[in-house]
Amino acid sequence: MSTQPVLIAGQWRPAAGSQTFQAENPRLETSLPEQYPLSLWQDCAAALDAATAAQRELATLPAEARAIFLDRFAARIEARAAELVEIAALETALPPKPRLADVELPRTTNQLRQAAAAVRDGSWVLATIDSKLQIRSQFGPLGPVAVFGPNNFPFAFNSVAGGDFAAAIAAGNVVIAKANTSHPGTTRRLAEEAALAAAEAQLPPATVQLLYRLDHADGARLVSDPRLGATGYTGSRAAGLMLKQAADAVGKPIYLELSSINPVVILPGALRERAAPIADEFTTSCLMGAGQFCTNPGLILLLAGPATEAFLAEIATRFQQAPVGTLLSSRVAQSLVVSVHQLHAAGAEILAGGERGGGTGASYANTLLRVSGEQFLQHAEQLQTEAFGNVSLAVVAASGEQLAEILDRLEGNLTGTIYSHTGVDDEPLYAQLEPRLRQKVGRLLNDRMPTGVAVSPAMNHGGPFPATGHPGFTAVGIPASLRRFAMLQCYDQVRQSRLPPALRNQNPTGRLWRLVDGAWSQGDVPA
Amino acid sequence: MSTQPVLIAGQWRPAAGSQTFQAENPRLETSLPEQYPLSLWQDCAAALDAATAAQRELATLPAEARAIFLDRFAARIEARAAELVEIAALETALPPKPRLADVELPRTTNQLRQAAAAVRDGSWVLATIDSKLQIRSQFGPLGPVAVFGPNNFPFAFNSVAGGDFAAAIAAGNVVIAKANTSHPGTTRRLAEEAALAAAEAQLPPATVQLLYRLDHADGARLVSDPRLGATGYTGSRAAGLMLKQAADAVGKPIYLELSSINPVVILPGALRERAAPIADEFTTSCLMGAGQFCTNPGLILLLAGPATEAFLAEIATRFQQAPVGTLLSSRVAQSLVVSVHQLHAAGAEILAGGERGGGTGASYANTLLRVSGEQFLQHAEQLQTEAFGNVSLAVVAASGEQLAEILDRLEGNLTGTIYSHTGVDDEPLYAQLEPRLRQKVGRLLNDRMPTGVAVSPAMNHGGPFPATGHPGFTAVGIPASLRRFAMLQCYDQVRQSRLPPALRNQNPTGRLWRLVDGAWSQGDVPA
Secondary structure, X not given: OOEOOEEEOOXXXXXXXXXXXXXXXXXXXXXOOOEEEOOOHHHHHHHHHHHHHHHHHHHHOXXXXXXXXXXXXXXXXXXXXXXXXXXXXXXXXXXXXXXXHHHXXXXXXXXXXXXXXXXXXXXXXXXEEEOOOOEEEEEEEOOOEEEEOOOOOOOOOOOOOOHHHHHHHHOOOOEEEEOOOOOXXXXXXXXHHHXXXXXXXXXXXXXXXXXXXXXXXXXXXXXXXXXXXXXXXEOOHXXXXXXXXXXXXXXXXXXXXXXXXXXXXXXXXXXXXXXXXXXXXXXXXXXXXXXOOOOOOOEEEEEOOHHHHHHHHHHHHHHHHOXXXXXXXXXXXXXXXXXXXXXXXXXXXXXXXXXEOOOOOOOEOOEEEEEEHHHHHHOOOHHHOOOOOOEEEEEEEOOHHHHHHHHHOOOOEEEEEEEOOOOOOOHHHHHHHHHHHHOXXXXXEEOOOOOOOOOOOOOXXXXXXXXXXXXXXXXXXXXXXXXXXEEEEEEEOOOHHHOOHHHOOOOOOOOOOEEEOOEEEOOOOOO | OOEOOEEEOOEEEOOOOOOEEOOXXXXXXXXXXXXXXXXXXXXXXXXXXXXXXHHHHHOOOOHHHHHHHHHHHHHHHHHOXXXXXHHHHHHHOOOHXXXXXXXXXXXXXXXXXXXXXXXXXXXXXXXXXXXXXXXXEEEEEOOOEEEEOOOOOOOOOOOOOOXXXXXXXXXXXXXXEEOOOOXXXXXXXXXXXXXXXXXXXXXXXXXXXXXXOOOHHHXXXXXXXXXXXXXXXXXXXXXXXXXXXXXXXXXXXXXXXXXXXOEEEEOHHHHHHHHHHHHHHHHHHHHHHHHOOOOOOOEXXXXXXXXXXXXXXXXXXXXXXXXXXXOOOHHHHHHHHHHHHHHHHOOOEEEEOOOEOOOOOOOEOOEEEEEEHHHHHHOOOHHHOOOOOOEEEEEEEXXXXXXXXXXXXXXXXXXXXXEOOOOOOOHHHHXXXXXXXXXXXXXXXXXXXXXXXXXXXXXXXXXXXXXXXXXXXXXXXXXXXXXHHEEEEEEEOOOHHHOOHHHOOOOOOOOOOEEEOOEEEOOOOOO
C-alpha cells in the first residue's frame, strides 16, 4: 500500500522523506494497514512558507469567511460521521456509541459552530476604547499556529478539527496541524473535510495544513521558527517540555496541556452522609473511557477513620468487579506498567489491580492504590506521577492539618474537587482547605467528579504548571480560548479609516461589546 | 558608614552576607556615600517564607484594605516628594524639574491611585458567569510577585512603587522588590513609605519586602522558587533572558520588558508636507531624557530621495547643536560606546556624534547613524542592536517594496509609528506597510512620536519578543496590567456562600461589570 500524502499549500502531496509508520488497532494489538509518512524539515519549511502567505491573505478577508468555513466544516464532519466514527473506533478502541458518535463528534461540531458564532459576534477581541486620548486596543491574530493534538480525543481535541484548531482559526490564524500518531486515519479524513470547507469558504488554500509525524528536533524547530506565531500542544509531559523549551528560548507563545492528576478531597461529613453514591460517582468517573481523560480523578484524599476504610474497600471491590476497558494503545498500557511501578516503589500499596491485561487487547487492570498522608509527604513528587488510565491513588491523611499540608505540596492541576456535607458539617474544614487547593487548580468543583468539561464561556480547562504552561489561559471555553492565539494590538491616534472595524467609532454590528471609557457598551463612540 | 538594612517580614534588618555596593552620582562619575548590601540566598529564602504567610493572610482581608494601602502610599510619596526628587536626581542625573517632580512623581502616585480605584471597582477580574451550568470564573491572585525595576524610571517603574508593583498588589499579591542597583537610595525611601502605608492599612507586614542586589544565580533561583507566583522584570535583555530561562523551566509566569528600538516610518507625503515639524518632533523625542526611554525612536525608516537627504542633514545638524544630556550612569555611557561600535561595524555611517562625552559627567554625543535598506537587509540582526540612549539609526530604503521587506525583518518592538500625508497621498503605501508593522509591535501610532505612554485602559506597553516575553500582556494601562499577576480561577457547581463575592448571584457593588450568559452587565444574576 502506498504512503498517504501530507497536506501542504492546499495540495495533498507526497511527504519529503521515506520513513513511514502505521497506526495500531489496540483491540488486536496489531498494525492497521495504512502507511503514513514521517516528514523531514523540508515539509515543515514548505508549510511555514505557505502559512506565511496564507496568513497575510487571510488578514485581508472579512471575518465572515472564517465563520463560514467553521460552519461548513462542522456540516461536512456530520455528513461523514459514520466513516469518521468507524476509523476513530478502529484506531483508538473508544466505543463507537455512545462515546464517539453521540458525545465526542457532536461536541466537536458544536465547538466549531461556537467558534463561528464567536467570529461573527466579535466581542472576543475585548475592544477597549479611550475616546479622549484616542487610544484603542483589541486582540488580533498572532500568525500561523501549530497544533499538536493528544491521543485521547480523536475528534474534540484533534489537531485539525478540535478545540485548539477552532480557536486558532476563529482568532484569525492559519493552522499547521501535526496529527497525533495514534489516529492518523481519523485526522486525514478530518483534514480532507477541512480542506474542502476552506475551498468552499474561499479561504487561502494553506489555511489548513497537515503533517503526520516529525522527529523531536524538527518539532522543536517548528515551534521556534520565526514564521510561526504560536503553538497549541496537548500530550505527554516529556514531549511537551521539549517543545516548550524550544519555543520559550525565542519568546514564541506556546500553550501546553501536559498532565494532571485532578485531586478529589472527600470530607468526613460527605462520607458519613452519602458514601455509596460517592463511591459510585468516583468509580464511574475513574473507569469511564478507561480513565483516559485529562480530568480523570487520579488522586483521592481522605481523612483516616473507619468510614474511609469502608469506602476504600467498597471502591476496591467495584474496581475489581468492573469490566476492564481497552486502552488507546499498547503504549498507554506499557506506560501504566511503568507509572504503577513508580507509585508502588514510592510506598503505595495496591488495593486492586496492578497488572497488565484483563481486557480486550491493550489493557491494564482497574487499579486502586493507597498511601498514608505521612508517606505522601515524604515522597510527594514520585507519588504525583500521572498514571494515565484507569488507575487512582488514595491518600489517607491523619488529620485536617496533614491534609492541608498535602494540598500545599501538590503540583498544578486542571481541576480540584471537594465533596462535603450538604449541610454545614464540613464548613470549617472546607474553609481551611479550599484556599490551598484553589491556588493549585484551574477549576474547583463541589460535589461532582471533574470528568466532563462543558464548552461554556466561564469554563477553565487550564491551570498552574505542569497542568499547563500558563495559568491565565483556558483551552476549552469560547471565546476565552481564542485569546491564546492573539496579541494585544494598540492603536494610538490612528485615523478612523485605518482602524480595524471593532475599534472605529461606529459599532460595526450594533451588538459588539466594547469597553468604552471604562464601561462595557454595544453602542457607538461619539465622534 | 554602616550598611543599609533590607526589608524582610516587616523588619528593616541587616542583610545576610557582607558584600556591599554604592550608587553612582552620574554627574560627577563618583560613588555616593550610602552602602547597600548584596544579599545571599538566605535573605531570599526568608523573604519567600514571609511572603507565603503574608499572601495567605492577605487573601482573608477585604480588597478595600489593598485600596487603602495604595492610596496612603501615594499620599506618603507626595509628602516626601522633595526628598525623593533630590535623591533620585542625585542617583540618576534626571532633571529634578520638570521631569522628576512634575512628571514622573505625579505619574507614579496617579498609577497607585488608579490601581486603588481598580481594586475598588473590581471589574478587572473579568467575572464570567454561565448561570444555567453554574460555572463561574474570574482572575484571582497568583501568589507572591518578584519585581525587578529598571534604571530609567526611578519612581514610575520602581520595583517598590511603580507600575508592576501597583499591578501586583492591586491583583491581590504580596511583592518582593529587587531594587535597581543604580538608585538604591530612592528605592529605600520609597520602601520606607510603603512599609508605613502597609501598617496603616493593616496589611500583613510582609506585603512589601525589599532586597537591593542578588547575584545572577540567586536571581534565577528566586524567580523559579516554588513559593513564588510570578515575576515582573524591566531591564537589560541579557539579565532578563537569564531570569526567563529559569522561570520558564518550571512554568512560572514571568513578564519581561527587555528591549525595543521603536521603528518610525516617515512616508514621502509627510516629508513633503511638513519635514521641519517632524524633524523637530523626532529630535525632541530622541534626545529627551538623553533618549533613555523604553519607547525611544531608535530606528527611523525613510524612502531614498532628495527630501530624505535634506531631512537627515537637518536632523544631523539639530543633533550636533542640541545640548548633550547626562546619562543615568557611566555603565549606560559605556554600553553606548559598545552599541554604536556594533552598528558602525555592521555598516552604519555616522552622521553626527559617535563618541563618548560632550555633556556633564557620564555622557555620549547625540548620535545619528545611517544605513541603506540593502545594507540593513544584509545585517538585519546586528543593525537592530539597541543603543539605549541618545542614538538613532536612519535606514534609507530604495523602494516601498524594500521598506516592506525591512519591516518583515524587524524583531518585536513595543511601538511602531507611521508618519503620513494628512490627506490621502500616502494611503497606498500605508496600506502596504501597516499590516507588516502591525504584527511586530504592541502599539501602532500615527503621526506622533512614541515617547509618552499614557496610563490609560486601552494602552499597550507590551509587544512581541524580544520587546517583552509575551505579546498578550501590557505593563502599563490599568486594569489590564493587573491580569499579568493573576490566574484564571473557575468554580464549577460551587455553593453560593463559598464563591468569591464577584461571582455570587448578587452583584457585590451594583457597579461591577460581569459577563453574565454572554452579555456584560452590572446587575444581579437571577437565583
